[in-house]
Amino acid sequence: MITFENVRKVYPDGFEALKGIHMTVAKGELVTLIGPSGCGKTTTMKMVNRLIEPTEGKVLINGEDIAHKNPVELRREIGYVIQQIGLLPHMTISKNVSLIPKLKGWAKERYLKRVDELLDLVGLDPTVYRDRYPAELSGGQQQRVGVARALAAEPPIILMDEPFSALDPITREQLQDELIRLQQEIQKTIVFVTHDIREALKISTKIAIMKDGEIVQTGEPNQIVKEPKNEFVKSFIGDEHSGSDCDGSRMSSYK
Amino acid sequence: MSVIQAFLDVLIERWDAILTGTLEHLYLSFVSVAIATCIAVPLGIILTRKQRIAEPIIGITGLFQTIPSLALLAFMLPIFGIGITPAIIALTIYSLLPILRNTYTGILGVDRSAVEAGKGMGMTNFQILYIVELPLSLPIIMAGIRTATVLTIGVASLAAFIGAGGLGELMFRGLQMMRNDLVLAGAIPAALLAIFFDLILRWVEVKTTPRGLKK
Ligand SMILES: Nc1ncnc2c1ncn2[C@@H]1O[C@H](COP(=O)(O)OP(=O)(O)O)[C@@H](O)[C@H]1O
Numbered sequence: 001m002i003t004f005e006n007v008r009k010v011y012p013d014g015f016e017a018l019k020g021i022h023m024t025v026a027k028g029e030l031v032t033l034i035g036p037s038g039c040g041k042t043t044t045m046k047m048v049n050r051l052i053e054p055t056e057g058k059v060l061i062n063g064e065d066i067a068h069k070n071p072v073e074l075r076r077e078i079g080y081v082i083q084q085i086g087l088l089p090h091m092t093i094s095k096n097v098s099l100i101p102k103l104k105g106w107a108k109e110r111y112l113k114r115v116d117e118l119l120d121l122v123g124l125d126p127t128v129y130r131d132r133y134p135a136e137l138s139g140g141q142q143q144r145v146g147v148a149r150a151l152a153a154e155p156p157i158i159l160m161d162e163p164f165s166a167l168d169p170i171t172r173e174q175l176q177d178e179l180i181r182l183q184q185e186i187q188k189t190i191v192f193v194t195h196d197i198r199e200a201l202k203i204s205t206k207i208a209i210m211k212d213g214e215i216v217q218t219g220e221p222n223q224i225v226k227e228p229k230n231e232f233v234k235s236f237i238g239d240e241h242s243g244s245d246c247d248g249s250r251m252s253s254y255k
Numbered sequence: 256m257s258v259i260q261a262f263l264d265v266l267i268e269r270w271d272a273i274l275t276g277t278l279e280h281l282y283l284s285f286v287s288v289a290i291a292t293c294i295a296v297p298l299g300i301i302l303t304r305k306q307r308i309a310e311p312i313i314g315i316t317g318l319f320q321t322i323p324s325l326a327l328l329a330f331m332l333p334i335f336g337i338g339i340t341p342a343i344i345a346l347t348i349y350s351l352l353p354i355l356r357n358t359y360t361g362i363l364g365v366d367r368s369a370v371e372a373g374k375g376m377g378m379t380n381f382q383i384l385y386i387v388e389l390p391l392s393l394p395i396i397m398a399g400i401r402t403a404t405v406l407t408i409g410v411a412s413l414a415a416f417i418g419a420g421g422l423g424e425l426m427f428r429g430l431q432m433m434r435n436d437l438v439l440a441g442a443i444p445a446a447l448l449a450i451f452f453d454l455i456l457r458w459v460e461v462k463t464t465p466r467g468l469k470k
């Protein structure tokens with residue numbers, strides 16, 4: 001479980017990016033942070049793996065203040081997927097995926113088995129892809145590897161910062177579907193950043209809508225659609241969502 | 256025709272002097288580039304972590320390089336006297352810039368998203384350096400070492416001027432005695448050395464380019 005307690009962030013240039021965030025992410029939830037560009041989604045997310053430190057307030061994981069944890073050890077228990085993917089171009093897919101397990105001292109047979117397992121899980125045939133280099137894959141395939149890499153060391157928490165927004169619409173849809181399936185299968189706690197409300201409504205168990213460094217509303221997707229708290233939320237949803245079409249979305253399962 | 260004939264005669268007559276000169280030349284060049292590499296690569300890495308002081312320090316090494324090479328060698332005389340040591344010091348100073356600059360820009364040029372992903376996954380700073388940054392910038396660092404080597408092999412011809420030997424010795428003697436054949440006996444091997452090592456190090460550069468980065 002992840003808890004944000006009154007988290008503020010003031011950047012060195014004096015800009016107040018977060019104005020006191022309170023949020024709880026329960027185990028097994030897929031929470032999306034959504035809001036206009038610059039509202040503080042990435043800042044919020046990067047507090048969880050301490051890529052950014054809060055100016056004030058605390059982030060707790062399972063009740064423990066992460067400020068007291070070693071950042072490297074903390075990060076090895078948290079998967080991390082970013083929009084730019086960031087695979088290491090000089091390593092094969094297998095080496096990329098097994099990097100953290102290897103640094104954690106796993107035995108070779110164990111991490112090689114894990115690589116094949118994960119490539120299967122994200123829909124890439126291991127015999128075809130494990131020895132390829134990232135440049136030999138499409139953007140969508142690379143991000144599948146990015147997801148596999150994040151899952152490799154079996155972290156209970158995964159952070160995803162607009163992981164699918166650079167992909168073409170069809171690939172994006174596929175990866176969203178697979179993320180839903182995957183999360184139901186492996187029950188990770190996922191914090192997912194997006195600016196696409198359709199994506200959020202489709203994949204989330206809970207949505208946190210942000211604006212100017214604050215969380216405006218949190219709730220299950222259908223709750224937010226049905227009871228938008230204010231005009232901002234209404235217009236944010238309204239732009240993209242008529243309220244009726246939510247094909248294949250999780251909304252149907254959260255009545 | 257007669258100069259070439261004379262050059263060939265010198266080659267046969269003085270092959271031992273040419274060989275000695277070549278070995279001295281190589282010794283001066285390699286020791287200098289090796290020392291410069293040992294200084295400039297770690298320094299370049301440190302500067303990427305302390306970018307505020309990077310510009311001034313790279314500027315200083317750049318300044319050394321703008322000193323005419325003969326003048327730099329001459330400056331060594333009052334401080335270190337004559338011989339191999341002052342020559343190596345001067346050549347080392349001369350080799351710093353290309354290696355330092357390429358290390359610095361090479362590492363900064365590494366795809367930031369790969370570094371960010373590495374950090375976010377839980378790599379230590381040292382792991383980010385040797386797993387991500389160094390392998391990806393190695394071809395550029397190698398190009399800096401190549402530039403420094405070719406440059407130094409050239410400048411080492413002047414080391415004879417402060418009594419450090421090398422192929423410059425033959426050239427100077429030839430100039431003094433107005434014997435073109437002797438000048439060529441020094442100049443041609445020196446030019447061949449520079450070309451040879453340029454080719455070798457270009458090959459090494461290709462070899463050190465990680466497979467995933469080759470098109
Ligand atoms: N290192 C920084 N220094 C100063 N301002 C920053 C820094 N990083 C982000 N910001 C600012 O903080 C705000 C929130 O950024 P971010 O969390 O990246 O937004 P989002 O991910 O929602 O687009 C933005 O206005 C951004 O310009």
Ligand SMILES: [Mg+2]
Nearest residue numbers: 041042043161
């Ligand atoms: Mg962002």
